[in-house]
Amino acid sequence: MKDQVCEMCGKKSSNLKTVLVEGSMLNVCPNCAKFGKPVKPEIAATPVEVAQRLEEREKRFKTKNVFESVENELVDDYAKKIRNARVKMDMTPEQLGKKINEKKTIITKIESGNMKPDENLIKKLEKTLNIKLTEKTKTEKVETKKTGRALTIGDLIKREK
Numbered sequence: 276m277k278d279q280v281c282e283m284c285g286k287k288s289s290n291l292k293t294v295l296v297e298g299s300m301l302n303v304c305p306n307c308a309k310f311g312k313p314v315k316p317e318i319a320a321t322p323v324e325v326a327q328r329l330e331e332r333e334k335r336f337k338t339k340n341v342f343e344s345v346e347n348e349l350v351d352d353y354a355k356k357i358r359n360a361r362v363k364m365d366m367t368p369e370q371l372g373k374k375i376n377e378k379k380t381i382i383t384k385i386e387s388g389n390m391k392p393d394e395n396l397i398k399k400l401e402k403t404l405n406i407k408l409t410e411k412t413k414t415e416k417v418e419t420k421k422t423g424r425a426l427t428i429g430d431l432i433k434r435e436k
């Protein structure tokens with residue numbers, strides 16, 4: 276049984292299987308065996324194979340799912356926006372701080388980008404300066420329905436006929 280050659284791809288294999296390809300019996304390697312119909316009934320599938328098949332079937336029957344989440348995120352240039360708006364309104368960091376009940380140092384830290392305002396502070400700044408500091412980010416994940424089967428040589432043969 277040594278050095279048998281696969282009649283399909285020509286590779287040497289010690290584990291040739293007999294399969295039907297286009298009506299003729301061929302001795303092929305396990306890799307090529309999937310392109311033909313097994314002549315002998317298949318040996319019972321191993322638990323791993325069963326699990327894989329079940330998983331594939333599950334995927335196949337899954338409908339299209341769309342996950343969507345919308346989040347309000349702080350814009351990247353919040354520091355510049357706040358500073359520009361404050362200057363436009365002719366306010367010092369101290370004056371702005373007083374208006375929104377925060378320390379001047381908080382304002383300067385935020386304006387230099389060294390501190391990110393929290394949700395509460397963002398709202399206060401947006402209202403007082405009449406600017407928008409958040410943007411809606413939408414994440415969409417689409418899971419498409421799987422066809423579950425790859426094209427095989429068998430499909431190609433059928434097409435030629």
Ligand SMILES: [Zn+2]
Nearest residue numbers: 281284304307
């Ligand atoms: Zn082969």
